[in-house]
Amino acid sequence: MAARSSGKYYLLVIFFGLILTLQLATATDPECEKWFSKSGIRPGSIDCIVKCTSASVGMDVFHCPSQCNDLCKTALPRYALDQLTYPKGLTEADKNLISKFPKDALKVFESKFVAERAVARFFGDNWRNDESDAFRHFTWAALITEALGAEKARLFLNAHEQVPNQATSEKEMDQSNNDSGIKAAEILRGEGKLTQEEIEKSALKALREKRLKVLSPRGNTPEWSKY
Amino acid sequence: MKWNIPVIFFGTVILSGVLFATDNRYIRSEFLSSKRASEKWGNVSFDVKKWKAGDEKIRAAMAANLIEGKKIIGKSIALAQDELGHPDGYFFSELIPAYRIENRKAGERKDSWQVVLIAGKNGKTVEEIKIHKSCCYSEEEYGLKQKER
Numbered sequence: 001m002a003a004r005s006s007g008k009y010y011l012l013v014i015f016f017g018l019i020l021t022l023q024l025a026t027a028t029d030p031e032c033e034k035w036f037s038k039s040g041i042r043p044g045s046i047d048c049i050v051k052c053t054s055a056s057v058g059m060d061v062f063h064c065p066s067q068c069n070d071l072c073k074t075a076l077p078r079y080a081l082d083q084l085t086y087p088k089g090l091t092e093a094d095k096n097l098i099s100k101f102p103k104d105a106l107k108v109f110e111s112k113f114v115a116e117r118a119v120a121r122f123f124g125d126n127w128r129n130d131e132s133d134a135f136r137h138f139t140w141a142a143l144i145t146e147a148l149g150a151e152k153a154r155l156f157l158n159a160h161e162q163v164p165n166q167a168t169s170e171k172e173m174d175q176s177n178n179d180s181g182i183k184a185a186e187i188l189r190g191e192g193k194l195t196q197e198e199i200e201k202s203a204l205k206a207l208r209e210k211r212l213k214v215l216s217p218r219g220n221t222p223e224w225s226k227y
Numbered sequence: 228m229k230w231n232i233p234v235i236f237f238g239t240v241i242l243s244g245v246l247f248a249t250d251n252r253y254i255r256s257e258f259l260s261s262k263r264a265s266e267k268w269g270n271v272s273f274d275v276k277k278w279k280a281g282d283e284k285i286r287a288a289m290a291a292n293l294i295e296g297k298k299i300i301g302k303s304i305a306l307a308q309d310e311l312g313h314p315d316g317y318f319f320s321e322l323i324p325a326y327r328i329e330n331r332k333a334g335e336r337k338d339s340w341q342v343v344l345i346a347g348k349n350g351k352t353v354e355e356i357k358i359h360k361s362c363c364y365s366e367e368e369y370g371l372k373q374k375e376r
Contacts (some may be wrong), residue, residue: 018355074365085350088320089318089319089320089323090320090322091322097232120362120363120364124331124339124362124363125331125339125361125362125363126317126361127315127316127317127327127361128315128316128317128321128325129315132317133317160320163320163321163322164305165304165305165308166321167313174321
C-alpha cells in the first residue's frame, strides 16, 4: 500500500517539477548553472541577484554574474528536475528533452511504467536482452506513439538510448524493437484499434514470429491474457 | 511567475512526500539489507574473478560481502562493469547496471533478486550498491493503476 502511495506521489511531484520547468526554463550557460548551484545562493530569494553578482568567480565562469538575472529565476528548474525526477536513470539527452517538453515527458514516463507493468504481467520480470526486454521496448515505443505520435516517440526513445558504455549490439536491439513498436502503433492506429491490449497482443505475436530482436532468448513467449 | 501560498504549501507537501519516497523506496522497489542477504544466501568473501565467472548462486553468496566491503564504491560505472561483467538485470533504465542473483524459473512461486549499482549525482561513479527485488510485486505495489483504455 505504501509503495502504491509513493508511486502516486512520485508522479504528482514529477508533474509539479515539470510544470515548474516549463514555466521557468530559459537558456543559461550550463557552467554558470553549476557555478550558481555551488554558490549556495537560493534562487528566487530577495537578495539572490545581489549575492549572485557579488559571488566569487574563476576564469572559467567570469562571465556568469552577467547572467544572474536569469540564474536567479532559472536555477530552480534544473535543480528541481534533478531532485524530482530520477536522474540516475536518465541520460543527458533525456534531461534536455524533459526540460524542453515537460508535459510530453510525463506521458513518456507514465508509458514506461505501463510497459514495465505489462512485462511483469507476462514475463514475471524485467530482464536485459531477452524476450522481456524486447517486449518492454516494443510496448513502450507503441504507447508513446499512441500518446504523442511517431515523431516525438522517436525523439524521446532515441534520447533514452544515448547510454554511455552500452554495447552496440544492445543498443541496436533496443532501437530495432523501439522501431517495431512505433510501426506497429501506426498500423494499429490506421486500423482504428490502437489500444494497450492490441499493442500487447501485437508485441507477443511479433515475438512468437521472431520479428523482434532478442540477443539472449530465454525461449518463452506467453500468450496474451488480461491478468 | 507569481507564487501563491496554496501552490507553495501543496508543492512543499508533495515534494517532501516524493523525496522521501524516492530516497527510500525508489519506485515500486523493495531492497534487502546486507544482513538479511547474509542470512538468505550466506556471506562469501567477494572475489572479482569468481563473481565474473560465477552463476547466480555464486554471486548471491557474495552479494552481502560486496555491499559491506564497499570495494566497488567510488569506482566509475564503466570500471565497475569491467570488473563485475556485463549486466544481465534491469533496474529502471539501462544506465543502471544490474546483476541477477536469484531468478525464479517459470512456474515457480518465489521472488527474483538482483544487485544494482547506483551512481552518484554525477552519474559516473558508483555511490551505492543495493539488492533489489525485481520480481514479483502485487498489483497494488506497482503504485500505478491499470491504465483504462
